[in-house]
Amino acid sequence: MIKFPKDFLWGTATSSYQIEGAVNEDGRTPSIWDTFSKTEGKTYNGHTGDVACDHYHRYKEDVEILKEIGVKAYRFSIAWPRIFPEEGKYNPKGMDFYKRLIDELLKKDIMPTATIYHWDLPQWAYDKGGGWLNRDSVKWYVEYATKLFEELGDVIPLWITHNEPWCSSILSYGIGEHAPGHKNYREALIAAHHILLSHGEAVKAFREMNIKGSKIGITLNLTPAYPASEKEEDKLAAQYADGFANRWFLDPIFKGNYPEDMMELYSKIIGEFDFIKEGDLETISVPIDFLGVNYYTRSIVKYNEDSMLKAENVPGPGKRTEMGWEISPESLYDLLKRLDREYTKLPMYITENGAAFKDEVTEDGRVHDDERIEYIKEHLKAAAKFIGEGGNLKGYFVWSLMDNFEWAHGYSKRFGIVYVDYETQKRILKDSALWYKEVIQKNSIE
Numbered sequence: 293m294i295k296f297p298k299d300f301l302w303g304t305a306t307s308s309y310q311i312e313g314a315v316n317e318d319g320r321t322p323s324i325w326d327t328f329s330k331t332e333g334k335t336y337n338g339h340t341g342d343v344a345c346d347h348y349h350r351y352k353e354d355v356e357i358l359k360e361i362g363v364k365a366y367r368f369s370i371a372w373p374r375i376f377p378e379e380g381k382y383n384p385k386g387m388d389f390y391k392r393l394i395d396e397l398l399k400k401d402i403m404p405t406a407t408i409y410h411w412d413l414p415q416w417a418y419d420k421g422g423g424w425l426n427r428d429s430v431k432w433y434v435e436y437a438t439k440l441f442e443e444l445g446d447v448i449p450l451w452i453t454h455n456e457p458w459c460s461s462i463l464s465y466g467i468g469e470h471a472p473g474h475k476n477y478r479e480a481l482i483a484a485h486h487i488l489l490s491h492g493e494a495v496k497a498f499r500e501m502n503i504k505g506s507k508i509g510i511t512l513n514l515t516p517a518y519p520a521s522e523k524e525e526d527k528l529a530a531q532y533a534d535g536f537a538n539r540w541f542l543d544p545i546f547k548g549n550y551p552e553d554m555m556e557l558y559s560k561i562i563g564e565f566d567f568i569k570e571g572d573l574e575t576i577s578v579p580i581d582f583l584g585v586n587y588y589t590r591s592i593v594k595y596n597e598d599s600m601l602k603a604e605n606v607p608g609p610g611k612r613t614e615m616g617w618e619i620s621p622e623s624l625y626d627l628l629k630r631l632d633r634e635y636t637k638l639p640m641y642i643t644e645n646g647a648a649f650k651d652e653v654t655e656d657g658r659v660h661d662d663e664r665i666e667y668i669k670e671h672l673k674a675a676a677k678f679i680g681e682g683g684n685l686k687g688y689f690v691w692s693l694m695d696n697f698e699w700a701h702g703y704s705k706r707f708g709i710v711y712v713d714y715e716t717q718k719r720i721l722k723d724s725a726l727w728y729k730e731v732i733q734k735n736s737i738e
């Protein structure tokens with residue numbers, strides 16, 4: 293049996309656009325994901341978040357389920373378009389939803405953990421110079437974050453400024469798979485810079501407000517990159533893949549500079565880094581209280597002269613999830629050790645870890661998702677090994693509490709430990725939820 297520390301924070305995670313629905317209710321205006329999902333061909337079968345899990349109306353039931361599972365904390369995100377439906381126009385009715393949700397959580401003794409930005413940029417911000425491409429986005433974001441701190445500051449012990457800046461910049465403005473669907477690498481790096489800058493400015497605003505008892509950090513999706521062979525060229529490919537996925541965000545936040553090797557590589561592609569102004573890196577690297585780590589899988593790369601990153605993915609030997617991502621728990625251990633060694637001794641939380649598998653409701657009305665139990669158990673073993681060696685890991689949030697809108701994959705991929713029947717909005721605790729309940733009760737895994 294593997295025991296976890298006494299106060300280990302067991303949780304689950306969701307995000308606003310993926311579960312709330314009610315996209316036109318109480319003053320909310322469209323986000324870039326409303327626009328993107330309604331654009332032909334952008335999401336699986338044209339799925340949108342219009343209804344999703346109807347969490348906006350069913351939040352009480354969902355908090356009951358959280359209580360049933362016994363989580364200590366619940367990570368959700370706040371929809372910016374509910375709070376500021378137009379530039380400079382605060383919408384108290386939008387804020388009231390989150391106050392109701394938080395009240396329910398506190399009544400059930402569940403710690404609210406809020407992500408300020410989980411990709412649902414207000415469309416009005418995008419219409420003003422491309423959203424994160426416009427340096428004014430920093431100002432708009434700080435106004436939004438400051439209002440949240442004013443209204444909710446002391447009832448939310450853990451604040452996360454951004455969820456996965458890599459996705460909201462590279463995947464969204466560079467690769468084009470996510471909203472707003474641009475395919476311009478220079479834009480991707482400009483967006484990444486302004487997102488990181490907005491993170492730093494929000495942390496400064498948070499500090500100035502001196503909010504008692506609350507902590508602030510950022511959540512990064514980190515994908516360890518391994519060379520396909522011991523050949524020097526494959527090792528170089530892995531270095532660039534690591535810079536692309538990880539160091540481009542870790543270095544500015546923890547070292548106050550962008551990684552030199554990637555600056556050199558990228559300058560050939562995007563030209564001048566004229567969007568980086570004096571003092572920006574100082575702001576981006578203001579001290580934070582914790583690091584959120586989202587871990588799903590690793591990458592294995594071999595050298596490819598023709599690719600921008602000189603790297604080409606090769607499939608790993610492990611089993612894959614429904615997303616096609618290799619299952620590699622040992623890489624989570626490697627990642628945590630590396631973060632501890634090279635970046636920070638701050639508290640860390642695994643703010644997302646989980647998997648999509650083909651889930652189905654069987655005759656007995658249950659969902660026997662043994663693969664998901666196996667996935668979570670193996671990753672918890674890796675986390676426990678890190679903690680056992682003195683690693684400062686304070687908590688673990690399963691992605692996700694419930695099946696939800698999986699971005700470009702729509703509702704075709706199920707990550708929940710709770711099954712959602714989208715026809716009826718019925719929730720069914722999968723076997724993994726029942727298993728996780730026991731893990732939390734015993735604070736240990738077999």
Ligand SMILES: N=[N+]=NCCCCNC(=O)[C@@H]1[C@H]2[C@H](O)[C@@H](O)[C@H](O)[C@@H](CO)[C@@H]12
Nearest residue numbers: 307455456459469513586588644691698
């Ligand atoms: N091409 N491509 N992409 C490769 C890397 C993509 C990484 N995706 C994530 O980490 C997202 C994170 C997100 O917070 C959540 O909102 C998503 O639902 C989960 C599941 O997808 C994960």
